[in-house]
Amino acid sequence: LAKTTQPISMDSYEGQEVNITCSHNNIATNDYITWYQQFPSQGPRFIIQGYKTKVTNEVASLFIPADRKSSTLSLPRVSLSDTAVYYCLVAMNSGYSTLTFGKGTMLLVSP
Amino acid sequence: NAGVTQTPKFQVLKTGQSMTLQCAQDMNHEYMSWYRQDPGMGLRLIHYSVGAGITDQGEVPNGYNVSRSTTEDFPLRLLSAAPSQTSVYFCASSSLALHTDTQYFGPGTRLTVL
Numbered sequence: 001l002a003k004t005t006q007p008i009s010m011d012s013y014e015g016q017e018v019n020i021t022c023s024h025n026n027i028a029t030n031d032y033i034t035w036y037q038q039f040p041s042q043g044p045r046f047i048i049q050g051y052k053t054k055v056t057n058e059v060a061s062l063f064i065p066a067d068r069k070s071s072t073l074s075l076p077r078v079s080l081s082d083t084a085v086y087y088c089l090v091a092m093n094s095g096y097s098t099l100t101f102g103k104g105t106m107l108l109v110s111p
Numbered sequence: 112n113a114g115v116t117q118t119p120k121f122q123v124l125k126t127g128q129s130m131t132l133q134c135a136q137d138m139n140h141e142y143m144s145w146y147r148q149d150p151g152m153g154l155r156l157i158h159y160s161v162g163a164g165i166t167d168q169g170e171v172p173n174g175y176n177v178s179r180s181t182t183e184d185f186p187l188r189l190l191s192a193a194p195s196q197t198s199v200y201f202c203a204s205s206s207l208a209l210h211t212d213t214q215y216f217g218p219g220t221r222l223t224v225l
Binding site: 034036041042043044045046049087101102103104 | 115146151152153154155201203213214215216217218219
């Protein structure tokens, strides 16, 4: 079971770039890495997913080194509305019951 | 296209009472799941289903039952509620290509057991 480790919290200011790193030492060959965002009183929402190297979409980038034992979610020029909890999830190709969310990273963006 | 819907939004139960949390999706997803979220604990998988008639246990299944009679619906039943089941419950759905697909979550049900 590939367990993930993230910082519990991070602080930033509006307009800065934020990088949140997730450690997943036991990731398996076929596993993908997915990041979700959760606002208070809402369900998690998909942000980005990747397998290796770099993935970019309209809201974030995901950097995955060659050994895939970690990944970094990059949020460019954050705003107050990016204040949320961010979860790193390693999707198990071999078993649906092993899908687990860690405790996430609480990102607080200040003016 | 409503996505994933959950009812009720809030519920208060007394210890020992039973109830069913409803979840429905209109995306024709084969995979559906239930999570509970407690403060500081992230989301923990309770039960999941890979299709109508097929269910299985997740990380924390005790005290909960599920069934999947249709593709659209995946109710979660608490047979005898306990204070330890006070939590926020999220239902999610996805295609079966779970390792490459995203999960869509409902708005959640906040349950308090007195």
